[in-house]
Each structure stands twice: as structure tokens, then as C-alpha cells.
Amino acid sequence: MIPVELYLMISSIVFTIGLYGLITQKNGVKLMMCIELLLNSANINLVAFSTYAPNYNGQVFALFSIALAAAEAGIGFAILIRLYRLYGTIDLDTVNAMRW
């Protein structure tokens, strides 16, 4: 059996990649992808722990999390489309109307 530490290691690698992307990237679509990475790293954790527990709660929770991610992606892309129509770009550096 694969030890749980390996799952956690992969999960944290994915999380860090997502976080790095979130901080460095400017493109809105790339940001969405990074957020998906963050969510999925959490899902990996949930499923990994679930295999060591005597029930399926973690896996069911992961399913909910995926559905949530889908909804979030739908809203996120809708916002991005609106942004593109308004500014002609989805580069989030230029979309900074709400600043000082």
C-alpha cells in the first residue's frame, strides 16, 4: 500500500504550483486554472485520508468539492467574459479600477 505521505507530498506540490501561479500570473484564465489546482490539491488530501478511514465521507466530500469547483469556474469565466467586453483584455493587471 502506498503510504499516505506520498499522497500528501503530491497534494502539497500541486498546491504550491497553484499558489505560485496565482501570485505570478496575470492572465485571468491562467488564474482560474491555478484556483482549480488549489481545489484539487485539497481533493487529493480528502480522498487520501478517506482510504485510511472506515467510511467514505472524505470521497463524498471530494465530489461536493468538484461540483463546487465547476460552479465557481462557471461564474469565474462569466466574469472574465464581461471583463473582456469591457476592457478588451483579460489581463488582470490592467483591470484595477477598484484601487486608491
Added chain:
Amino acid sequence: MIWADYAYLIVLLPVLAAALCFFFGWRLPRGGGLIAVLATVIGLIISLGIFSEIYPVGIVQQSWHWFALFNFGILIDPLAIVMLLMVTFVVSLIHFYATEYMNGDPGMARYFAEAALFTAAMLGLVYSDNLLQFFVFWELVGLCSYLLIGYWYRKPSAAEAAKKAFLTTRVGDVLFLAGIVLLYNNLVNLGTNLIIQPGQYPLQFEVIYANIYQIPPIQLTFIAICLLGGAAGKSGQFPLHAWLPDAMEGPTTVSAMIHAATMVTAGVYLVARMFPLFYAAPYGLQLVTLVGAFTAIFAASMGLSAFDIKRVLAFSTVSQLGFMMAALGAGAVIGVLAVAVGIFHLICHSFFKALLFLDAGSVIHATNTNDMREMGGVLKYMKWTGWTMFIGSLSLAGFPLFTGFYSKDEILVVQYEYAMVVNYLPYVFLISAALLTAIYSFRMWFVTFTGDERSDYHKHESGWIMLGPLVVLAIFALLFGGIAIGPFYKYLDTNFDYYELDFQELAIIGGHVTPLEHVSEGASEGASEGASEGEEAAGEPFIIKILPILVGVGGILLAALFYFKRWKRFDPSMVSGDKDPLRKMLLKGYYQHEILTAWFAETVIYGASIILNIIDIKLVDGWLNWLSSWVLGFAGHMRKVQTGVVQNYVTALVLGIVILVVIVAIAAGVFL
């Protein structure tokens, strides 16, 4: 008590009239003046009805809860009813006169709106049953006087005068308010000792009267001084008199209202209303006497040299108000009868002073000038005005058998009694003021109505609308005093019998070295007061009895010798030339303008305010400005954090979490 149920209408109707005139007056003939007249006439009828119900015994009391410890109420006792009758009567005549006098003025509707509100405020003040309501109406009177004095607001001098009147009376009002607060505080501090019936409120006059003897005497004196300050502001007594002569800038009818019926009498009325408190306060009435007597001679001497016919009358008013105050002050010796003496002069004065002002208005209306030097010989063209003014002047001068004689004579008599016990100074002041009164009033009459025409003025007699009130007032100025004096004294002497007051006890608190039989007599018999008054007068030296007559008639003769062409023996320049320092001083009004405005206000106060201004700007504002600019600068840097770039926020979030984790880890001892 059918009429008494409608007492509230006495105030409400003029208020309604004011609103009607203000909003619709410009569409109505003569600015809706008739509405104002009608409102006051109905007020007069209701007052007469109430008078018929409560004379000779009884009072009217109505009270509604207002808020917390205050009420809104009506109290009509003898003191209030005579004031109500006088105000409604005189003001009706003045309003009626004004419908002609103000005719053609573009702001006529505004005039009647303000005048009606003025009347309402005064009437409300007169029958207030508590001091707070009294103060509210008192302030309303002040506001309306400001509006009316500045009626011709485009004229700079009128705007100045209105401002001066408002600010000067404000000084008095602040003192009055301080007095009320002090009194209220003292009453509330009594706690359970406060004598109060269920349904009564602490500032009601009844409650004040009932609790006077419980207040420490030193507090009473402070309260009395504060209230006297308020009264001095409204009634133009010495330190705060400067606004009254300037108030002549308004239309003459306004002057008539302010000087005769509505405003200046409020101060005297306040002292009369709070008489028990003044009586109980050590030195309270002595102070009132001194202020009054000094004002009487001070203003009379200035009236001697004024050339503006209205200013002569204004100084005369200030002087006569001094007489009233002095009469009330004599209460230190003669007790509660002083209220009757003072208020009787107030009522009589309001008749003949309204008459004189309306006459002056009639003359000004015809000749288009205020300056007596430009008049002369007006009697030829204005017979009615001239002779009614003659009656008014005789009354003012105190010529025997005229109204003013009875009231002023009585004041001089009671002041003589005061002089016997306390000191002679007020009596000397007042008798000299009486002499001056006779001189200046007849100087005014002779210069205006007799002699040569000194300029080419317009000549015509006024219409019947203006003459009617003059004739009515002249009849009162002629006959009222002689007819009313007896019943009036008897009636007003009962004024304080309706309250829980023991004047002997109050006299002990006040430290009056009084022959107290007078007071007890008033309390027990009351009705025989008039008779005992006669006996008392018999006890005085002959010279004191005839002195008022002597100064009255002598003053008139003296004025005639100087100013009446046919009897002229002397020229004013023989007594004092134009260069004479005394004359100059009188003309300049004792250099009050120079001292108060030019020196005190413009040098001392202005200099002090410059220094204060610097302190204010550099120190107080400077510190605050420094603080606020520092905060603004800091905030200016801090807000740069809000970049609007999502990535920065995420970075900050992650950093924050990392720091938090590290802190928690350190706290939990992970790194140890």
C-alpha cells in the same frame, strides 16, 4: 367661566393672522391689515369677557403637560388681566392706525405678519403660568422686534439698529436664562421639601412663590440680579439701554408698539411678576430702584437735546421705564403695593406714549421729516394731531388731573417713603427726571407745532383712520388715570393673595427695615388700601405733596419760556451754546457711542480679539491642523496598499497566513 375657556384664542388668533398675512397678505387690500386688527380686537373682547368673570375676585388657571418637568399653561390673575387688556387695546388701535400709515409700502403684508406675531408673543408672555414658557415668548418678542426694527432692511442704518437691538437684548436674555436655570436648580435641589401639589410643575409661578422662603437668601439675590439683567435688556434700563433709541429706525407704528405696549413693558412685567422673589432677595429691590432711578434721569437728560422727534420720545420711554422700575423697587419699603404703583404707571404710560408716537407718526407722515428743526408751526395744518399730542404731552409731563399725573405722582410719593427709610438718592434722581420730562416733552411740542415754518414741508392733516386711534388714546390719556386709580390699586393689591405667600416672612429674609403694618393691612383688609394710602400721604410734608405738581407745571413753563414764540424770554443758547461741553455731551448721549462702540468695542474688544485670533489660529487650530495633516499624510501612504491588482492581495493573504502560522508555531513551541 365661559370666556376663560377661550383664553388660548387670545394668542392663537394673532398667530393665525400672522400666517394669513404672511402668505396671502399681498393679495388682500392693505396687506391684510384688517385681519391683524380683527385678531387683536377679538383678543380684546375675550380679555374683557374674562375680566368681567374674574373681577373683583378670582383667577384663571389652565395647564397642559408639555414635557418632562415642564408645562404649558395659562395664568390670568389681576396682574395678567390688566396687561392683557392694555396690550390688546393699544395694539388694536396701533394696527388700525397702521393700515393707513403703512399703506402703499411694498412690504405691507410682511409688516402685518410680523406685527401680529409680535402681539401674539407679548400676549403669550403676559399670561404664561410658568417661567420657561415666559422665556419662550420673551425670546419670540425679541425676534419680532428684530424683524420689525429692521423692517426697512435695505436701509443700512435700520439693519444696524435691528442688529444692535437683537444683540443688546441678547445679553439680557442670557442673564435671564441663567436666572431661570439657577432658580430651577434651587427648586429641584429642595427634593422632597419642595412644596408642590400633584399636577403642578417646578417652574410654575405658584410653585416658585410657595417655595421662595426655602431658597437660601444669597441664591435669591443672584437670581434676582440675573432676572433684573434680563428685565434691563428688554426694558432698556441703564447698562443695556443703548438699543432703544436706535430702534426708531423701524416704522413709527413699530416704535409705538415696542415703546408703549408690547416689548419694553415685558421687563417691568417680569419684575412685577417675580416681585415676591425680588422682595425676599436681600438688596434685590434696592438694586432695582437704583437702576430705575438712574436710568430715569440719565435718559431724560438725553431727551432734552435730541432733535429727532422720535428720539425724544424714545429717550422719554427709557426714562419712564426707569420710573416704573423705581416704583417696583420702592416695594422694599411699601411692600406689595409697589406692584400696583409700577404697573399703573406702565398702563398709563402705554396710553399716552402710544398716543405720542402715533401723533409723531402722523406728523412724520405729513411732513416727510423726522427732524424737529425742519418743522415748526405744524399746528396750523394739523389741528387734531397737534391737540391730541398736546394732551399726550401734558399727560407725560405730569400736569395735574391728566393720566400721567396720577401715576407719576404716586411713584414720587412712594419713592419719598423709600427715601425716608433707605436713601434719598433715587428720590432726587426721580424728581429731577420728572422736571426734565416736563421740559423735553414741551420743548418737543412747542418746537414742532408752534413758531415759524422752518422748512417747506408737506402740509396736510391725516385721514380719519389715523385720527380715530389718536382721539381714542387722547381720551384715555386725559381721563383714565383719575377714574381708574382707586379701583386699580385695590384690584392689583389683591394679586398675590391667590398664592401661598407670606410677605412678612419674605420681608425678614429680604432684610427689609419695613414698617410692616402696611403689608399685613394689605393682606387682611386689602379693600381699605386706598383709604390708608390717603392717610399716609397726609403724613408727608406739604412740599413733598406739591413737588410733583411744581416740577410738572414748572417744567412746562420753563419749556414755554425757551421755545414758545409768544412767551419767549430766553434763548436756549443763553444756557448753553453749541460749543458748551455739557450740551455737546448730551447731544452725543454722554459719549456712549464713543465709549462703548468706538473705544470699548473697536479698541479694547477688537485688540483682544486680534490676540485671541492669533492664539486661536496658531495654537488651537495649529495643533489640530498639524494632527489632521499628519493623519492625512499617513493615510495617503497607507492607501497605496489598495492597488486593485488581485495578485498583490493574494500575496498579502499568503504572507499573512505564513506569519500567522509561524507565530502560532513559536507559541506552541514547535521550534524549540
